[in-house]
Amino acid sequence: MVSKRLSREEGHRRKFLAIVDDTPESERAIAYAARRARSTGGAAVLLYVIEPGDFQHWLGVEQIMREEASAAAAAALAAQAAKVRERVGIEPELVVREGKPSEQIHKLIEEDQDIAILVLAAGNAKEGPGPLVASIAGKGAAFPIPVTVVPMSISDEDIESFT
DSSP states (O other), X not given: OOOOOOTTSTTOOOEEEEEEOSSTTHHHHHHHHHHHHHHHTOEEEEEEEEOOOOOOXXXXXXXXXXXXXXXXXXXXXXXXXXXXXXXXXXXXXXXXXXXXXXXXXXXHHHHOTTEXXXXXXXXXXXXXXXXXXXXXXXXXXXXSSOEEEEETTOOHHHHHHHO
C-alpha cells in the first residue's frame, strides 16, 4: 500500500513522473509531464530504469556492462532534461534505478510521496500500446496513483493546449 501523498501539503509540490526509455512514445510522455508540471507549479521527475541484463559474466565483464548501462542512462536523461529545459523552461529531477521497470516505478512512488501522477504514452503499433502501458494497465493491475496515458500521435501544440 502506498503512503499518503504529500504533494498538496505546505512545502511540497505535486510531481509528474515520466519514464525515459528507448521507445518513441517516451518523448510524448515527458513533454506532457513537463508542461503539466510547469502549468500547475509542480515538478517533473524523469526516471530511467536499467533493466537487469545478463550480468552473470566474469567480474570484469559485469563491471564494464554496468558502467556502460549507467553511462547510457545518464546520457538519455541528460538529453531529455536538455529538451525539457529548452522547450518548457523547467529543471526536471533525474532518477536512475536498476531493476524491473514496473517494480522500480512502484518503489520510487512509495519513496517520494510528492509524486502524484504517472504519465505514460501509448504507442500506436498494432501489437498494442507498449510494454510499460500494458504492464501498468494490465489485467487486475491496481496502481497507487493516477496514471495519465497520452497518445503517441499528440503534438506539442495539443499538449500545450491540454496542460
